[in-house]
Every structure is written in C-alpha cells, then in structure tokens.
Amino acid sequence: MAELADAKAHPAHLIVVVAFSRADNGLLVPxxxxxxxDTPEEATRMARYLAVKCAGVLAWIRDAQPEAGGYGSPTILFQSGDVPDLE
Structure with missing residues (x-):
C-alpha cells in the first residue's frame, strides 16, 4: 500500500519529443x-539527432497523473528550429 501512496505523492513524468517539417504551403506539420x-537524457539525445534533419524539434517534460486526469505545465528540455507554441 505504501507504493500506491508514494505513486500518488510523486507523479509520473510524460517525456515527449516532437519533430516538424514544412509542408509545400510552408506550414509546420509533424x-x-x-x-x-523514459528519461530527459534520452529525449534530449533524440531531439538533438532530429534537429539536423527536421525544420524544428521540441522535447518537453511534464508531470502526469493520468488516473486523476491531470497534467502539469510542460517544461522544455530542448528546442531547435521552428516549432509551434506549446499549449
């Protein structure tokens, strides 16, 4: 039971990398x-790799409590090139 209480006290992290290219009309598309x-280091490493291939790359992390339906504000780990604003 202590593990369950600990998981609620310390939310999991959602760590994501998104990369963008430009469509023929100039708009950014995934x-x-x-x-x-699993880790910010892995995400940053991938984002740096994609940065030389894509118009823009964004790696971010946020607290996540999916069972409660809650997500914290995103924190940017790496950003390169043209990327849309985080909502």
Whole structure:
C-alpha cells in the first residue's frame, strides 16, 4: 500500500519529443508521430539527432497523473528550429 501512496505523492513524468517539417504551403506539420521517452537524457539525445534533419524539434517534460486526469505545465528540455507554441 505504501507504493500506491508514494505513486500518488510523486507523479509520473510524460517525456515527449516532437519533430516538424514544412509542408509545400510552408506550414509546420509533424515529421513523425510524437515519441515518448523514459528519461530527459534520452529525449534530449533524440531531439538533438532530429534537429539536423527536421525544420524544428521540441522535447518537453511534464508531470502526469493520468488516473486523476491531470497534467502539469510542460517544461522544455530542448528546442531547435521552428516549432509551434506549446499549449
């Protein structure tokens, strides 16, 4: 039971990398499906790799409590090029 209480006290993290390319009309479009990672270091490494191939890349982290339906504000880990604003 202590593990369950600990999980509620310390929310999980959602760590995501999204990459963008430019469509023929100049608009930013996803280059790939969003990628989820276990650590900020893994996400940052992938984002740096994609930065040389894509118009823009964004790696971010946020607290997540899916069972409660809650997500914290995103914190940018890495940003390169043109990316849309985080909502």
């Amino acid at each position: 280059a790939y499906d969003p990628m989820q990672f």
